Amino acid sequence: MKILLLGFGNMGQRLLPHLEGDITVVQPSLEGQKSFTNTRFIPDVEKLENDYQTDAVIVAVKPQIVDQVLPKLNLKCQLISIAASVTTDQLKKLMPTATSVVRLMPNVAMEVGQSANLAFATPNSDTKLATKLFEPTGPLFWLQKEEWFESLTPMAGSSPAFYFLFTEALINSALKLGIDPKVARASIKQAFLGSALLASQSDDLITLKKAVTSKGGVTEAALNVLDPTLPNLIEEAMEAALKGIV
Numbered sequence: 001m002k003i004l005l006l007g008f009g010n011m012g013q014r015l016l017p018h019l020e021g022d023i024t025v026v027q028p029s030l031e032g033q034k035s036f037t038n039t040r041f042i043p044d045v046e047k048l049e050n051d052y053q054t055d056a057v058i059v060a061v062k063p064q065i066v067d068q069v070l071p072k073l074n075l076k077c078q079l080i081s082i083a084a085s086v087t088t089d090q091l092k093k094l095m096p097t098a099t100s101v102v103r104l105m106p107n108v109a110m111e112v113g114q115s116a117n118l119a120f121a122t123p124n125s126d127t128k129l130a131t132k133l134f135e136p137t138g139p140l141f142w143l144q145k146e147e148w149f150e151s152l153t154p155m156a157g158s159s160p161a162f163y164f165l166f167t168e169a170l171i172n173s174a175l176k177l178g179i180d181p182k183v184a185r186a187s188i189k190q191a192f193l194g195s196a197l198l199a200s201q202s203d204d205l206i207t208l209k210k211a212v213t214s215k216g217g218v219t220e221a222a223l224n225v226l227d228p229t230l231p232n233l234i235e236e237a238m239e240a241a242l243k244g245i246v
C-alpha cells in the first residue's frame with residue numbers, strides 16, 4: 001500500500017510509526033526523520049514525480065496550510081484528513097480527484113495506541129482503509145453527523161491537555177507538602193491510570209465517584225470544593241473552545 005503523509009509535526013511524527021507500506025512524507029523542514037530509514041521524505045509536494053500515484057493521502061498539516069497544499073495534488077486516491085475544522089466539503093473542493101473523503105480527529109495518545117479517534121466519512125466513502133490505517137493508533141468512533149465532529153473535538157482531541165493540566169495541578173499540591181517529587185509523580189499518575197481503566201469499564205461514573213467518597217472523609221472534603229465550581233468551569237472552557245473553531 002502506498003501512503004502520502006502531508007506534515008511531520010506533532011501528529012505526523014506520532015502517526016508514522018503506526019503506518020505500514022510504501023510511505024512518502026512531505027515536510028518542509030527535514031528534521032527528526034533519521035529514525036525512519038524506510039520512509040521517503042521530501043520537502044514539498046512539488047517534488048513528487050509526475051507519474052506518482054498513491055492509495056491514500058493523509059493530511060496532517062495545520063488547517064491554514066491545507067488549502068495551499070491539496071490543490072497541488074492531482075491524485076486519484078482516498079483522502080484522509082486530521083486537520084481540525086476543515087470540513088469534508090472543503091476537502092472535496094480542494095482535492096476534487098479524491099475518490100473518498102474521511103475526516104478524523106485523533107489525539108496525541110496515538111503515540112501509545114490509545115487515541116480516541118473521531119471519524120466522519122462522506123456518503124459512499126470507503127471507511128475500510130481509514131480504519132485499517134488508524135486503528136493501530138486507537139479505536140475509531142464513526143459519527144453520523146459532521147456537526148458532531150466539531151462539537152466533540154475539544155472534548156476528544158484536546159482532552160489530553162486538560163488531563164495533563166489536572167494531573168500537574170495535583171502533583172504540584174503534593175510538592176508543596178514537601179513530598180518526594182518522584183513518589184508524588186509516580187503515585188498520582190498511577191492513580192489516574194487506574195481511574196481511567198475503571199471508567200472505561202463503566203457507564204456509571206457517579207457510582208464510581210460515590211465508591212471513593214466516604215461520608216466526612218478527605219475525598220468528600222475536596223469534592224465539596226470542586227463540585228460546585230468544576231463542572232461550570234469546564235462548560236465555560238468548552239464554550240470558549242467551540243468559539244475558537246472557525
Ligand SMILES: NC(=O)c1ccc[n+]([C@@H]2O[C@H](COP(=O)([O-])OP(=O)(O)OC[C@H]3O[C@@H](n4cnc5c(N)ncnc54)[C@H](OP(=O)(O)O)[C@@H]3O)[C@@H](O)[C@H]2O)c1
Nearest residue numbers: 007008009010011026027029060061062063082083084106
Ligand atoms: N496536536 C494535536 O493534538 C492535534 C490533534 C488532532 C488533530 N490535529 C490536527 O493535526 C494537524 C497537524 O497538527 P500538529 O499539531 O501536528 O501541527 P504541527 O506540529 O505544526 O505539524 C504540522 C507540520 O506540517 C508541516 N508543514 C508546513 N507546511 C507544509 C507543507 N506545505 N507541506 C507539508 N508539510 C508542511 C510543518 O512543518 P514546519 O514546522 O517546517 O512548518 C509541521 O511540521 C492540524 O491540522 C491539527 O488541527 C492536531
